Amino acid sequence: MAYLINIPTFTDARGNLTVLDEAIPFQIKRLFYIYGVDNSARGGHRHHQTIQAAICIQGSCTIINDDGEHTEHIELDTPRKCLILETKDWHVMTNFSPDAILLVLASTAFDAADYIFDPYPHEQQSS
Template sequence: MPDPYLIKFPKLGAPEIGYISVTEQHRLVPFTIERIFWTYYTPESIVRGRHAHHNTEQVLIATAGRITVTTELANGSIQTFKLEDPNVGLYVPPHAWHTMQYSHSAVQLVLASQPYDEADYIREYEAFRQKWNQQV
């Protein structure tokens, strides 16, 4: 399973007319998209996420505002990503514990490889460390 990494989507247009970013036939997203959701109006003092997944892969995109995403792998590798350009997404593999903190105006678009299933979530940090340490 790859580590978290940034995906740069095409940015077509110009300042005087605006821009569009697109991906077709999952050319840049490394999985078939089964669920799309977005978060918005999150207070800046709130840290969301605080979980990993057993199977779900995701791409996180800040379509507006700024999102600071911190990922941690079971081997202890920690990375911080600032998403603030709507043509850049962050690939988050299933084995990555992740948290997100938002500017108040942030809108986060999430492309997910699986439909929602509560059983896919690892919400306890120690359970995450134990599960993925066995596979490192």
């Protein structure tokens, strides 16, 4: 299941300095950021090999994560908070604030064959 980590941040009268060097639990092979998002959802996939770290460095967004057993809504609303998404984590990014910038660090270079777009099947509970 995806999990949150707090990124070391140093604060003084001049502002904040957040350091990723030792905080990310994998070697970074790719990074990208998402911004200017309208009311659309982004993502809607998981990976065969890639682990990701998501940090909303400005504004806020919600990541809906499903690991096949549990679904969780995680609010990213501070650049000190980082969500680690493992390969089993099918995720959708939504509810972007108008000023949101979501930075994503990945453990692999881009490979279209690494993506799994089908969500987990969940049995309907009878009432």
